[in-house]
Amino acid sequence: MWKFIHSFSKFTNQTRYSVLNNSCIFQYKNFQYPKVHLKRAYTNLAKKPAPKVHFTFSTCTRIGIAITTGGILHVTLLNSKALCKAKNTRMSTYRVSSDNQQKFDWRQLWHYLKPYIWYLVAAIAGALAVAILNIQIPQIMGGVINVIARYTENKNSETFIHEMRAPALKLIAMYVCQSLCTFFYIYMLSNLGEKMSFQMKTDLFSAILKQDIAFFDEQRTGEIINRLTSDIQDFKSSFKQTVSGGLRAGAQIVGCSISLVMISPYMTFITLLCIPTVIAVGTVFGALLRGISRKAQAQLEKTTAVADEAVSNIRTVRAFAMEDQEQELFDTEAELAMVLNESLGFGIGWFQAGTNMFLNGMVLVTLYMGGYLLSTEQLTPGELMAYLMASQTIQRSLGQLSLLFGSVVRGLAAGSRVFEYINLQPSVSLKGGQTISELDLKGNIEFNNVTFAYPSRQEQSILKNFSLRIPSGKTLAIVGASGNGKSTVVALIERFYDVDSGTITIDGYDIRSLDPSWLRKRVLGLISQEPILFGTSVLENIRYGRPSATNEEVKEAAMLANAHDFISSFPQGYDTMVGERGATLSGGQKQRIAIARALLKNPTVLLLDEATSALDTESEKIVQHALERAKEGRTVIVIAHRLSTIQNADIIVVLHKGVIVEMGTHEELTEKRGHYWSLTYQQQEVPAA
Numbered sequence: 001m002w003k004f005i006h007s008f009s010k011f012t013n014q015t016r017y018s019v020l021n022n023s024c025i026f027q028y029k030n031f032q033y034p035k036v037h038l039k040r041a042y043t044n045l046a047k048k049p050a051p052k053v054h055f056t057f058s059t060c061t062r063i064g065i066a067i068t069t070g071g072i073l074h075v076t077l078l079n080s081k082a083l084c085k086a087k088n089t090r091m092s093t094y095r096v097s098s099d100n101q102q103k104f105d106w107r108q109l110w111h112y113l114k115p116y117i118w119y120l121v122a123a124i125a126g127a128l129a130v131a132i133l134n135i136q137i138p139q140i141m142g143g144v145i146n147v148i149a150r151y152t153e154n155k156n157s158e159t160f161i162h163e164m165r166a167p168a169l170k171l172i173a174m175y176v177c178q179s180l181c182t183f184f185y186i187y188m189l190s191n192l193g194e195k196m197s198f199q200m201k202t203d204l205f206s207a208i209l210k211q212d213i214a215f216f217d218e219q220r221t222g223e224i225i226n227r228l229t230s231d232i233q234d235f236k237s238s239f240k241q242t243v244s245g246g247l248r249a250g251a252q253i254v255g256c257s258i259s260l261v262m263i264s265p266y267m268t269f270i271t272l273l274c275i276p277t278v279i280a281v282g283t284v285f286g287a288l289l290r291g292i293s294r295k296a297q298a299q300l301e302k303t304t305a306v307a308d309e310a311v312s313n314i315r316t317v318r319a320f321a322m323e324d325q326e327q328e329l330f331d332t333e334a335e336l337a338m339v340l341n342e343s344l345g346f347g348i349g350w351f352q353a354g355t356n357m358f359l360n361g362m363v364l365v366t367l368y369m370g371g372y373l374l375s376t377e378q379l380t381p382g383e384l385m386a387y388l389m390a391s392q393t394i395q396r397s398l399g400q401l402s403l404l405f406g407s408v409v410r411g412l413a414a415g416s417r418v419f420e421y422i423n424l425q426p427s428v429s430l431k432g433g434q435t436i437s438e439l440d441l442k443g444n445i446e447f448n449n450v451t452f453a454y455p456s457r458q459e460q461s462i463l464k465n466f467s468l469r470i471p472s473g474k475t476l477a478i479v480g481a482s483g484n485g486k487s488t489v490v491a492l493i494e495r496f497y498d499v500d501s502g503t504i505t506i507d508g509y510d511i512r513s514l515d516p517s518w519l520r521k522r523v524l525g526l527i528s529q530e531p532i533l534f535g536t537s538v539l540e541n542i543r544y545g546r547p548s549a550t551n552e553e554v555k556e557a558a559m560l561a562n563a564h565d566f567i568s569s570f571p572q573g574y575d576t577m578v579g580e581r582g583a584t585l586s587g588g589q590k591q592r593i594a595i596a597r598a599l600l601k602n603p604t605v606l607l608l609d610e611a612t613s614a615l616d617t618e619s620e621k622i623v624q625h626a627l628e629r630a631k632e633g634r635t636v637i638v639i640a641h642r643l644s645t646i647q648n649a650d651i652i653v654v655l656h657k658g659v660i661v662e663m664g665t666h667e668e669l670t671e672k673r674g675h676y677w678s679l680t681y682q683q684q685e686v687p688a689a
């Protein structure tokens, strides 16, 4: 990847590129570089210190720059040359990176560790105490062995007990202290791990919540949830295991190594000669296994995404009898994850087996050397025993370290994936900006020469030089065939996306200068075709519109939305649980609750995106009646297909391929016999027939 970036940095002027469906093909002279997958990076480049620009490019419609930050190539496309010159222009930024290249950011780990550093310090102190005790234990044990060795020749049990008492009591005291210190440092580490992962989890969730809608267009829910759950869990358990096991093993290795030197420097020197080999093998294996682990986790993410989609869309799956296909898809993804995990296990298994072989060989060498030194009286039996004990402890600790190895690999991969999301910056921030005073807020909306393409499909402009004025208090209906950009108009007013060029204003204020959170909370009320309710009570669902609303205000909103009667007919009234996404309610009931929820905000502008099109004629009448009441005193934008919903609008706009082709009242447009007439003709004919 790095090479790829640098090769471009040299070929600045002769590089050509084309972007299609999220892929980018770069060409230098006659050589075409491999297709690169473009991933949107949610970075507001204007806010950051200028990154290094590697090359710029231009075609007749687009210009762009390629920059690198943090080892990642960002390809930035701008829609027009004029835009590029404008200060603080929002850029459509793509990040070119391979999923497996994400590196673990140690500075970010430090950021999470710093507030709780004292827990780590306490844990290290506890572990060091264990190590100091460990230095002494083999030697005291050696003393005990020497006493035993003496009394195997001179059998006098009374003096034996007397001589044994002191070292035995010392040993017991050491063991008790060692246990207490072990408890202490493990407890400290556990607290540290929990606190850090809690902070990471909340940061990650907050980072996800503030991402642009474009982010959710591209990422699958299962993948996002996987980072919040299993990646954080993997990181936490790996961190706790690694630090606690690593500290214990490390402390024991250090402590016992000192013991070894004190007992026999000669034997210790021979043993140490083997260590570099272990480190070299460990490094090579480490890099290999880390790669496999990252792949395995990415695959697991995909598997979860498939399961998530199937379960959350279970009604569609059932209706199309697609259970077998979903199962097959899941099995394929799960099998791939299994194969990768098996490879990982295979690698870790070999690594541990090799480590064990090595360590067992070391015991034999020790016995051989120790026996020789004993025979030449350079070592006492107690010293040999103490040496063996200390080297066995080191062996166990090295074994534990090799076991930890797999966990470190998993933890680093999981951590880097968590950090990746935490670091994403949305281009439309959630909060910040000005608000309009209640007196000035009227609800006049204006689109001025707006051009827009969805970030995930930059090549397809949905709105082209789109201009429209919606006076305050009026109802505007947008009609047009499917896919012509009607919902896009609403999405842009909600600022789910920012326009590529032109402006959208509310009472003369560019919506990009307004606080998005205030705009959505106070000014806009959106009711869409498929109302999504939360799995709580009816009351809580309506109150979602304004959490500070009293029960009385909730009821008033429900009455206005024609929902009070059916809610009251439920045995538990407003406390009725609606089930996941409102599964226990009918479409019309859900829609009326959604209307009540939107009305509770008392929005100045009401956006109705096919609010009644999913309902049957009977429910539509009831919901329509509720909407007519809701429209009073507000600016309303209605997107609808049904003539009954649109004909009373003050202005009707016909949209065709992102351009306004007709505008007027129902009567004017019907008389014209143009696009509007053709769109509504069929509906008029049916009752006549």
Ligand SMILES: Nc1ncnc2c1ncn2[C@@H]1O[C@H](COP(=O)(O)OP(=O)(O)OP(=O)(O)O)[C@@H](O)[C@H]1O
Residues within 6 Å of the ligand: 217, 454, 455, 456, 457, 462, 480, 481, 482, 483, 484, 485, 486, 487, 488, 489
């Ligand atoms: N999130 C998205 N990412 C990329 N393209 C999108 C996205 N949403 C919509 N589009 C595309 O934008 C175009 C306009 O879509 P839009 O939803 O605005 O149409 P519409 O007129 O409201 O259609 P309908 O009447 O069927 O709801 C379509 O071609 C659609 O495929």
